[in-house]
Amino acid sequence: MSAADIKNIPALFSPLKVRGITFPNRLVLAPMMQYQSINGFANDWHLVHYGKFALGGFGTVMTEVVAVQERGRISYGDLGLWSDDHIPGLKRCVDFLHGQGALAAIQLGHAGRKASTQRAWEGPGPLTEVEAQRGEKPWTPVGPTNIPFDQGYQVPEALSIADIERLVQHYAEAASRADQAGFDVIEIHGAHGYLISSFLSPLTNKRTDAYGGDLQGRMRFALEVARAMRASWPSHKPLFFRISAEDGGGQAGWGIQDSLIIAPLLEAIGVDIIDCSSGGIQGSSTLGNTTRGPGYQVPFAEKIKNEAKVPTMAVGLILNGKQAEDIIHSGKADLIAIGRQGLYDPFWPLHARQELGPDPEFIGYEEPSAWWLKRRAASLAQIGISPAGESENK
């Protein structure tokens, strides 16, 4: 694409270079759990599900959270990368995404005390006798301490120092496997009350050793994981870190001031983008702790980008092209993650591109569609109808 072309395209569709990788546009499919895996393996569902978002124009397609350890799964349906056997299934998805010109990102995580739960639509809640009857027996989750996530949830096993050291190694090994599968970007899941987040928050980390206590202690595990993953992930590939910018709910938990402290520490380790989510530490994650209107978490991304001077990704009820364009254009974030609006419309980026101004070449579309759409647009224009099928003389 020439410099002149780039000048005329919306900021949302401008490329972004991070380390040795160029993001084709600013749109990233947000990590969204599918619960469709068996024993952690990617299958046809994942190929088609993730593939459709590459066809839909997402410059970067991020997987749902992928477990670095078997017991770190949220549910029996989670993807995993705790063994080399998991590499080929994921590589098949990555190869398809690359074939469509999209980058492949993987979110790696560990559910911690929020492990051993039902698929969202089966509860959501801890595994019960019903699931056990069909072979999905509950397992014992782990956490910084033995405080359960909520009433009725299992009591987690408090991790020993040796367990923590082993876990850091698991994260690093998963990063190296992600590289073997061909992923371009890793995001460390440090949000929503899962393992890393539960170490960060004073509401859930009541340890009295080096991994608990003051902010320094509570951040230790997150920083060790980031350091180990950076070391086993090629230096030309970007590393993201998703935080809950604040626990929310008016509780004296992790807050935005803590996020402003950890962001530059992560950057110094080699994290390139802070993905700014929130909540999930206690109570139902589907209810949430924060008041939710359009772009409700954008102020977190803006603050971390502009005050801590660390590049960010914004996420949360970003619904249309104009809203997303404004976030990028006004410098509130560097990337935009689209979640549920992508489930509603997997072709969201292509539609946003049309919304933000005429794109007579249908640039984001694959050639088998673009060729026809260009010709159709020309004949529709003659009768005053837009490519979306609407009258242009409203």
Ligand SMILES: Cc1cc2nc3c(=O)[nH]c(=O)nc-3n(C[C@H](O)[C@H](O)[C@H](O)COP(=O)(O)O)c2cc1C
């Ligand atoms: C079905 C579903 C599954 C999700 N799974 C994950 C996940 O695996 N990892 C994660 O960090 N967030 C997960 N989230 C949160 C989304 O990534 C996103 O932050 C949230 O949905 C808000 O963005 P949205 O309003 O664009 O959907 C999930 C959300 C949904 C709706």
